[in-house]
Amino acid sequence: MSSPSPRSRPFHQVDVFSREAYRGNPLAVVVDAEGLTAEQMQQFANWTNLSETTFLLPPTDPRADYRVRIFTGSEEFAFAGHPTLGSAHTWLESGGVPKAEGFVMQECGAGLVRVKHDDGRLAFAAPPLTRFGPAEGELRSQLAAGLRVPESDILDASWLVNGPEWIGVLLGSADQVLAIEPDFAAMGELKVGVVGAHRPGAEADFEVRTFLPGDSIMEDPVTGSFNAGVAQWLINSNRAPGQYVAAQGTVLGRAGRVHVTTEDGDIWVGGHSTTCIRGTVLL
Structure with a gap:
């Protein structure tokens, strides 16, 4: 037919x-x-x-x-x-x-x-995150190799799964995030998002980048699902306030701005x- x-x-x-x-x-x-x-x-x-x-x-x-x-x-x-x-x-x-x-x-x-x-x-x-927990051991070493950063620069790393199988990596500053030159072969099939804080007074509070090895888009310009997961991670661990702005896409020539707010226990992206x-x- x-x-x-x-x-x-x-x-x-x-x-x-x-x-x-x-x-x-x-x-x-x-x-x-x-x-x-x-x-x-x-x-x-x-x-x-x-x-x-x-x-x-x-x-x-x-x-x-x-x-x-x-x-x-x-x-x-x-x-x-x-x-x-x-x-x-x-x-x-x-x-x-x-x-x-x-x-x-x-x-x-x-x-x-x-x-x-x-x-x-x-x-x-x-x-809700369907998988949340620390990324440790060999996985943490793979993340460091994939991001080409010393493992000691990774302040924390966690699974942040809410559909896509994201792993979040927290670095010490937005400048470190912007300087990443990833090794996609070392990442393997991992979907990796990275976040670091801007200096006080900057237009955005955090800088975010997300990497998707093997996909047609190797670095996503702006990623709502990862920002949703990282917001829950950072706010619930008191690393971010209940309201902030994240910049993403900077190194790609984009001007992505993700607005995060908290209201009655919900995090809105x-x-x-x-x-x-x-x-x-x-x-």
Whole structure:
């Protein structure tokens, strides 16, 4: 049996985590993905050659406003941060009306994720970490080799899994983070995020970089999922205040800004989104 003929579907390309268009992290969004198979979604995500592509679908949970599937060029993620914000932005821009005032409820592989308006930005509630604990022994040595830093420079390292299998590495300063020249071969298949504090008075409080060896995007411009995990790690260990701004993408010529706030026990991760391309795609 032949496959159905492609049809025209609304398509947006959105820049996430930056006030300036083309200075954040781009996301491709297929607004009406009903009828597409996982194989078709994966093929299209591979073709866009972006860090992630999302597909909006009717929800299966009655509490949700929409359902999203999130694909990198090679795999599907249960959750990811900048695709969550960019998808919510696109759903609202395409005429979506939330069931609850002030909140969008997204359904994804990791479950339900709340997204709210926060001072002109969209922000998602950081999902619980499904794996959290120290990265020690040989793993810590591998991290040092992959980042090309002395093992003694690593103040702490921890699993921060909330979909992607992130390992967080804390260095002593933002300058150390910016100076990293990674050895991707030494990293192997590890997904590594690094964070260090800026000097007081800087525009941002922390500098973040994330590395994805073996992926089409070896260093992610701005990463919501890692920032969500690292926020829980740093705030709960009193290494960061309950409200701060992280910069990411600096060495890539981007101006990513991730706004972290704490409210009623929830940690919210937010940023600005801007639609850069709007049209249709045949799928």
